Amino acid sequence: MIPREFEYHAPKSVQDALGLLAQLGDEAKLLAGGHSLLPMMKMRFAQPGHLIDLGRIAELKGIREENGTIRVGAMTTENELIWSKLLQDKCPLLVEGARLISDPQVRYKGTIGGDISHGDPGNDHPALMLALGASFVLRSAAGERVVPADGFFVGTYDTLMKPDEIMTEIRIPVPAPGTGYCYAKLKRKVGDFATAAAAVTLRIRGGAVQDVAIALTNVGPTPLKARAAEDSLRGKPLSDASIVAAAGLAMNICDPAADQRGDAEYKTAMAGEMTQRALHTARERAGR
Amino acid sequence: MAASTDTLERESKLQGLGSSRLRKEDARFIRGRGTYVDDIKLPGMLFGAMVRSPYAHARIKSIDKSKALAVPGVVAVLTADDLKPVKLHWMPTLGGDVQAVLADKKVCFQMQEVAMVIAGDRYSAADGAELVEVDYEELPAIVDPHKSMTPDAPIIREDIADKDNVGHGPRTHPNHIFTWEAGDKAGVDATFAGAEVTVREEILNPRVHPCPLETCGCVASFDKPTGQLTVYLTSQAPHLVRTVVAMLSGIPESKIRIVGGDIGGGFGNKVPVYPGYVVAIVASIVTGVPIKWIESRIDNISTTGFARDYHGVGELAADKDGRIKALRFTALADHGAFNSHVSATKLPAGLFSICTGSYAIPKAYARVDAVYTNKAPGGVAYRCSLRVTEAVYLIERMIDVLAQKLGLDKAEIRRRNFVKAEQFPYTTALGWTLDSGNYHGALDKVLKAVDYDGLRKEQAEKRARGELMGIGISTFTEIVGAGPTKVCDILGIGLFDSCDIRVNPTGSAIARLGTMSQGQGHATTYAQIIATELGLSSDEIQIEEGDTDKAPYGAGTWGSRSTPVGGAAAAMAARKIRAKAQKIAAHLLEVGEGDLEWEVDRFKVKGNPSQAKTMKDIAMAAHTSNLPDGMEKGLDATEYYDPPNMTFPFGAYVCVVDIDRHTGEPKVRRFYALDDCGTRINPMIIEGQIHGGLTEAFAVAFGQAIPFDENGNHLGNSLMDYFLPTAVETPHWETDHTVTPSPHHPIGAKGVAESPHVGGIPCFSNAVVDAFAHLGVTHMDMPHTSYRVWQQCKALGLNER
Numbered sequence A: 001m002i003p004r005e006f007e008y009h010a011p012k013s014v015q016d017a018l019g020l021l022a023q024l025g026d027e028a029k030l031l032a033g034g035h036s037l038l039p040m041m042k043m044r045f046a047q048p049g050h051l052i053d054l055g056r057i058a059e060l061k062g063i064r065e066e067n068g069t070i071r072v073g074a075m076t077t078e079n080e081l082i083w084s085k086l087l088q089d090k091c092p093l094l095v096e097g098a099r100l101i102s103d104p105q106v107r108y109k110g111t112i113g114g115d116i117s118h119g120d121p122g123n124d125h126p127a128l129m130l131a132l133g134a135s136f137v138l139r140s141a142a143g144e145r146v147v148p149a150d151g152f153f154v155g156t157y158d159t160l161m162k163p164d165e166i167m168t169e170i171r172i173p174v175p176a177p178g179t180g181y182c183y184a185k186l187k188r189k190v191g192d193f194a195t196a197a198a199a200v201t202l203r204i205r206g207g208a209v210q211d212v213a214i215a216l217t218n219v220g221p222t223p224l225k226a227r228a229a230e231d232s233l234r235g236k237p238l239s240d241a242s243i244v245a246a247a248g249l250a251m252n253i254c255d256p257a258a259d260q261r262g263d264a265e266y267k268t269a270m271a272g273e274m275t276q277r278a279l280h281t282a283r284e285r286a287g288r
Numbered sequence B: 001m002a003a004s005t006d007t008l009e010r011e012s013k014l015q016g017l018g019s020s021r022l023r024k025e026d027a028r029f030i031r032g033r034g035t036y037v038d039d040i041k042l043p044g045m046l047f048g049a050m051v052r053s054p055y056a057h058a059r060i061k062s063i064d065k066s067k068a069l070a071v072p073g074v075v076a077v078l079t080a081d082d083l084k085p086v087k088l089h090w091m092p093t094l095g096g097d098v099q100a101v102l103a104d105k106k107v108c109f110q111m112q113e114v115a116m117v118i119a120g121d122r123y124s125a126a127d128g129a130e131l132v133e134v135d136y137e138e139l140p141a142i143v144d145p146h147k148s149m150t151p152d153a154p155i156i157r158e159d160i161a162d163k164d165n166v167g168h169g170p171r172t173h174p175n176h177i178f179t180w181e182a183g184d185k186a187g188v189d190a191t192f193a194g195a196e197v198t199v200r201e202e203i204l205n206p207r208v209h210p211c212p213l214e215t216c217g218c219v220a221s222f223d224k225p226t227g228q229l230t231v232y233l234t235s236q237a238p239h240l241v242r243t244v245v246a247m248l249s250g251i252p253e254s255k256i257r258i259v260g261g262d263i264g265g266g267f268g269n270k271v272p273v274y275p276g277y278v279v280a281i282v283a284s285i286v287t288g289v290p291i292k293w294i295e296s297r298i299d300n301i302s303t304t305g306f307a308r309d310y311h312g313v314g315e316l317a318a319d320k321d322g323r324i325k326a327l328r329f330t331a332l333a334d335h336g337a338f339n340s341h342v343s344a345t346k347l348p349a350g351l352f353s354i355c356t357g358s359y360a361i362p363k364a365y366a367r368v369d370a371v372y373t374n375k376a377p378g379g380v381a382y383r384c385s386l387r388v389t390e391a392v393y394l395i396e397r398m399i400d401v402l403a404q405k406l407g408l409d410k411a412e413i414r415r416r417n418f419v420k421a422e423q424f425p426y427t428t429a430l431g432w433t434l435d436s437g438n439y440h441g442a443l444d445k446v447l448k449a450v451d452y453d454g455l456r457k458e459q460a461e462k463r464a465r466g467e468l469m470g471i472g473i474s475t476f477t478e479i480v481g482a483g484p485t486k487v488c489d490i491l492g493i494g495l496f497d498s499c500d501i502r503v504n505p506t507g508s509a510i511a512r513l514g515t516m517s518q519g520q521g522h523a524t525t526y527a528q529i530i531a532t533e534l535g536l537s538s539d540e541i542q543i544e545e546g547d548t549d550k551a552p553y554g555a556g557t558w559g560s561r562s563t564p565v566g567g568a569a570a571a572m573a574a575r576k577i578r579a580k581a582q583k584i585a586a587h588l589l590e591v592g593e594g595d596l597e598w599e600v601d602r603f604k605v606k607g608n609p610s611q612a613k614t615m616k617d618i619a620m621a622a623h624t625s626n627l628p629d630g631m632e633k634g635l636d637a638t639e640y641y642d643p644p645n646m647t648f649p650f651g652a653y654v655c656v657v658d659i660d661r662h663t664g665e666p667k668v669r670r671f672y673a674l675d676d677c678g679t680r681i682n683p684m685i686i687e688g689q690i691h692g693g694l695t696e697a698f699a700v701a702f703g704q705a706i707p708f709d710e711n712g713n714h715l716g717n718s719l720m721d722y723f724l725p726t727a728v729e730t731p732h733w734e735t736d737h738t739v740t741p742s743p744h745h746p747i748g749a750k751g752v753a754e755s756p757h758v759g760g761i762p763c764f765s766n767a768v769v770d771a772f773a774h775l776g777v778t779h780m781d782m783p784h785t786s787y788r789v790w791q792q793c794k795a796l797g798l799n800e801r
């Protein structure tokens, strides 16, 4: 439980951090809250020679709204998300999701950018980002690009982000007023990752589903966007029967790995159950 | 009237027996001022890091230390070959077997100790450990104890393959450790053959681990010039460790000092002597500098004293009214790769023979077969007096199974079988004499408190709606306080315990005991016993344990033995002092001893209460020349207490659980626990112990297990998977009590700390099974995780909408 020796760097700006990344190359790892990286280093699964701590870079912090988009600095912690009045008012799904991440200790240190960058299908933010239609700002010495969440997650611990890039910001289109939402997460105890979870946003207009997004956590090598389930609901009234049918379609795309939380059958069934619960709650919360 | 108010006031000032005085230990713990082993820092200290086996069963072909030795800061790499010259590569266990200190030619469980890297700090030690290159040849592993004794089973312990006995009778297979039996087999068989009803169930107590907050570790410090060995060590039984170390090392026991310090939870995990301790001691003897070795959490869960792994079969024979006529319980015990199962020489299966429980069962037979597997050694840990949890789990589950078979209510069947209050002391079919009890009274009080009939009515309504609600009952009898030396010993040493009290001239006192607190609050409660016996304020009575240079010899704290044995020693030592004090008082008051009577804190002359001497007066007098002729100075006494019998605490618990049939999540809605531990020393501490024990019972019932794959690889040995409930998951506990004193204990007290664990686990399981009982389910094995409960729902088609 002791990591290999490493050098610690604490740049004050994204520019300096990028400079260090370029200079140190593969030997370096970015350090955010450390709650995914440090356990891996202590188990010696990860053995970086250099850690570049992003914790002192002020420009990576903060939550603001600009032209209908919520911009969240990558180094914003889970608790800062939970405490944000702006998010509580305009993007309560993110608050609900963050509250279900791990335990208070982790939520004081863990960051939204780290949670997304890590590429762990057990993490909650990736599915939340899919459900919210978010995009990510990635900066490198060569410049900046904005990548949509949908398509960003490639495989377990694998994303579209390149080793010379830093995620600086998360952009979330402000959900339309009256958007129903829910993050339904089944876990064994406080501090546990999801057995299965479902993130839902839902707009109902004139008695029919105008738009819906459904994304699943920890039931595949990446977070999963349940497209067929979404399609089955769009344009039609939402009924108990259509919810059950949509959950069935969501289950079809699950490919979970068995572990102590359960086998593939149970996790798939729980993805269906969480999808149903999230849709029911989102329906109750949606304006008509 | 005035006199009695005054007496009461003086009595309450003592904060003696029955007072909920605050724990004396907490002032330092809540300030972060505890001193745990890892807080010990000695000049020049080096650190040891263990190299552990990645395989469950493999031959060691070679070990290359060169890369590790090249790491800056690494001083030495020790392997079995290095320990051989001092004959310390193997050690005796507390179970009559031997255990490899460092793997000798082969490894027999995953994460077994293979080498220790010694370095200047723990970081370079860890770096070095990673670079020790061990060449293994993997062998087939045995994980399932049912496969240990098949004809073609690989032999796990080649070192003892041709021994026909490893301390507990004949062996029938190289992987067989012992077979233990008790009771009247023929009589039981005959009763079963002619019985109106019989029931049988296979019941598993899975392998679990108590997971104390502080892991195991030590700092060993050998001083070459004096030949003195001091070891700071996480031990619940420091004196036993000292004896083992003396036997192992050849150092005179008088030159060995074991210091317990503050222990961050033990639960039986800290009774055995572990390889890490021994290697650290050897390394210190060789290098002449102190060596620290501290386990990681994963090391702790994977390699040190686990609990249970008992694969039981329960059978009851009864008449059609549910009166039990005979009991037949057997268990296959998985002891892992070495038999380090702490057990009294005559009781290799511990106290499993308490399995007749709270019931008057005329005939009983019990048998345990213990075998080796390729898993870590241990077996008796976890808030359980040596296999009592397994025994009580079997009887408390089986009586429910019988009730279901007969269509009887689960409370009613217990009433029909209880030992009656007037039958005590009651000798069971397996030979234990239950000291005292009132089982009917306890159960009735609990059923009334929870409105049992109302709960059953609610359950019937819910069942009609397809909802799952379970009501669990457990009416257990514990056996604690090992124990009478004629039946109980470890390594030949009787399980008495001791107390040495010295009263100072100004009337304060210090008492030292052979037990060892690990959070139980001994410094608080022992002082209360002595306060009441001596009439001195508990605030002025200092309690010390755990330093073998100071405390008298004792077997330590485990098996809820501190109050039954150590507490009795404290009371008896205090009584010796009071007897001397009475002589001094008579001398000072110039009356006969028989003219005096004791009142709270003083001896007074009968019929002339103004003539009195307080214990404080007497303490001072004892240090002057004004003593009866020929009397020794001082006011001290030592007692070595050999209990005449075990004590038998009991309780009645009820649990209500609701189950989500779509996710399988069980939710404990209510838990009501009535405990009877005889005389209550400190009600607040008792309640704390009950809360802790119930929480650990909840953990075992609903989540804990140490899972392996078929090759013996661990599948869940960190806190990510190993279930330690937080305040969020833990149910609300309602506690209650009755008081039925032990007739043979000097103050009538019994142990209590293990009762809630022993009695709680079956109560939870009974509730979960009861939720499915109307659908024909008679048993479900633990842990009742959502996943496993969902599988039961699915098998019954309940998960569908």
Ligand SMILES: Cc1cc2nc3c(=O)[nH]c(=O)nc-3n(C[C@H](O)[C@H](O)[C@H](O)COP(=O)(O)OP(=O)(O)OC[C@H]3O[C@@H](n4cnc5c(N)ncnc54)[C@H](O)[C@@H]3O)c2cc1C
Pocket: A029, A030, A031, A032, A033, A034, A035, A036, A037, A038, A039, A054, A074, A075, A100, A101, A102, A103, A106, A109, A110, A111, A112, A113, A114, A115, A116, A117, A118, A122, A123, A124, A125, A165, A166, A167, A168, A191, A192, A193, A194
């Ligand atoms: C006990 C426990 C339980 C947990 N439970 C949950 C849970 O239920 N749900 C959940 O979602 N998470 C959970 N986590 C993970 C936790 O939320 C982590 O904090 C999170 O996954 C990573 O964020 P971090 O800020 O700690 O990143 P770090 O651990 O510091 O970094 C993680 C990875 O991301 C990279 N990285 C970090 N920031 C950036 C950036 N700005 N740009 C590019 N790369 C970056 C790092 O180089 C590293 O590879 C748990 C963790 C623990 C210890």
